[in-house]
């Protein structure tokens with residue numbers, strides 16, 4: 244086994260203007276992120292697979308009400324929750340994804356079950372829910388995901404909508420979680436989970452569960468998890484775009500990720516960011532929004548976490 248390993252996690256990107264969070268809230272979020280990175284580092288150091296580590300990290304992020312995934316996910320226009328998640332193994336290119344599920348506390352676990360125990364990659368809606376039940380995965384009432392903050396954000400979004408058809412204030416719209424890792428066998432993995440965007444309608448699905456858009460991993464290049472305005476990440480096939488720039492254009496991870504985040508996405512008005520790791524353990528965490536909840540660490544650097552630009 245190699246000595247090298249690396250992990251990065253995110254809790255969403257958006258207009259996280261300084262001053263919106265109290266200093267105590269900031270400290271708590273940063274400490275939550277660092278604790279999760281440190282746990283992931285220990286597992287990687289012990290030889291755990293990147294796939295298991297990203298699943299575990301995303302599960303912890305889903306369980307944390309600060310983030311828009313699992314408990315604490317945003318509300319759709321009907322006042323309910325529809326959750327999306329994906330996981331991908333860079334070694335085998337196996338992948339699992341679900342969208343529009345309403346009763347699974349940890350959607351990333353359902354995505355992993357799709358990958359391991361079905362012959363498919365992507366299950367949606369009622370079928371994905373039936374699969375989760377058949378797998379014996381835990382079920383909760385849809386209201387279990389709701390927090391007072393998300394209820395208030397839906398009320399705000401609906402109020403804004405009454406006068407502006409396309410709200411531009413993005414702070415209450417984003418907040419997906421994700422993780423990418425390189426393990427000591429040299430394998431990469433990525434996972435992403437989200438409640439989507441506040442006030443979403445008509446069964447809207449974003450980039451997070453779409454392999455190549457919001458989630459991608461390939462040992463040949465990199466593992467990527469995205470966050471931001473999903474429609475743009477879909478149109479730019481953002482995560483695979485980064486891998487393709489490396490594989491076919493010879494770009495470094497840094498050049499590829501920054502080109503997508505600072506050139507491609509903004510060319511259509513896309514806001515957000517990505518976390519990415521390559522097969523040598525280089526990490527990139529970049530965003531074109533005011534902030535992105537993020538944490539990282541590797542075989543020689545203990546856990547770091549940030550919200551805004553450095």
Ligand code: ASP
Pocket residue numbers: 255256311416417418419437438439440448449450451457469470471472473474
């Ligand atoms: N990308 C997610 C989506 O569009 C939202 C987010 O990252 O916060 O569903």
